[in-house]
Amino acid sequence: MKAWKYDEYGGVDVLKLSTDVPVPSINDDQVLVKVVAAALNPIDFKRRLGFLKATDSPFPIIPGHDVAGIVVKVGSKVKCLKEGDEVYGDIAEKAAEKPIQFGTLAEYVAAEEKLLALKPKNLDFVQAAGLPLAIATAYEGLERAGFSEGKSILVLNGAGGVGSFVIQLAKHVFAASKIAATSSTGKLELLKSLGADVAIDYTKENFEDQPDKYDVVYDCVGQPEKAVKAVKDTGIAVSITGPIPPPGFFFIVTSTGSTLSKLNPYLESGKVKVLVDPKGPYSFDKVNEAFTYLETHRATGKIVIYPIP
Incomplete structure (x- = not known):
């Protein structure tokens, strides 16, 4: 072959x-x-x-x-x-x-x-x-972070493979109260179409310096030192690219068909794209x-x- x-x-x-x-x-x-x-x-x-x-x-x-x-x-x-x-x-x-x-x-x-x-x-x-790998990573990170209905989240690189699923799962599966995400200028509208309430242009503003803090910051890009600065006092940060300071954790996904089967209804309904x-x-x-x-x-x-x- x-x-x-x-x-x-x-x-x-x-x-x-x-x-x-x-x-x-x-x-x-x-x-x-x-x-x-x-x-x-x-x-x-x-x-x-x-x-x-x-x-x-x-x-x-x-x-x-x-x-x-x-x-x-x-x-x-x-x-x-x-x-x-x-x-x-x-x-x-x-x-x-x-x-x-x-x-x-x-x-x-x-x-x-x-x-x-x-x-x-x-x-x-x-x-x-x-x-498979991207949606399973997005889902497992949200689960490990204890994300649940009514919580807020900031997604770093919301237009990427994992980040685009984090936004959609946070909205449709976990019922987030507020979703913010970062991207370059040309992708801000895409973030909103995926379900982000706040789209942050990382080429023009530093998310870590803004007054808004989040229950979960999901770092899909590799900015651990900045990510933890945007976390609420009771919040947590997730990294999928490497080590991250407290209150953060780094993980590598454990893939399984059962996670995909669990998410299939959201895909078949068209809610998650x-x-x-x-x-x-x-x-x-x-x-x-x-x-x-x-x-x-x-x-x-x-x-x-x-x-x-």
Whole structure:
């Protein structure tokens, strides 16, 4: 099968498109998925740069966590999924602790049944591929922060993959009383369309210097020292990019299909929408260009690869 892989750590140039990669075999609790679309996440390039060296799998590595595709084979202990099911998910349960050697930037991928969910009926494969890691991260961070009805939240980088879901989940699932978010000038209207009550232009004002403080500050961009300054005395800050001072915590998502299934009704009702970056989707032979764009940190929503041969 065709797959993108790398045999050493480094920049985008270590990624090579290979045409003779064996189709993965599956374990009893896994299914084989024909990949229709895949999405990129920051952890994909950080891993390629060697940030996960201490826990990483052997080379060669096929990158990619997010998948949307069709089940073509099921293991003997698979309980619910069957051949022909349209599914989506993040194939690495713990992406940093136990990286997966053979990821989703390939024609086929093996995935544990428990990490997949049935694709929302109203979404195409491109939209579904943009969901798993980002929406699961957004949801888990809100849960861990004890976010609940009537609380306020500030989202740093509300136009990004995770941030766009934090805004929408805070509004539609958790019933926030007030949602503020930061972005560059050109994305302020987008923040409001996602559900933000207050859109802050980070190129013109410092959110940490404003009088408003929040029950939760969700840092999706890597400004931990500033994030904690915008927290109420009784509040908490969430970081998904690295360590953060008190009253903050840093976490890496634990992916599971059950989280996606729980959120499917919000997706199928149209309340929560997937933001696919307008530069995409990128075709399979342009994965290196997609990574180059991802690494500018300028994407709006998710960078999706489609179609996969």
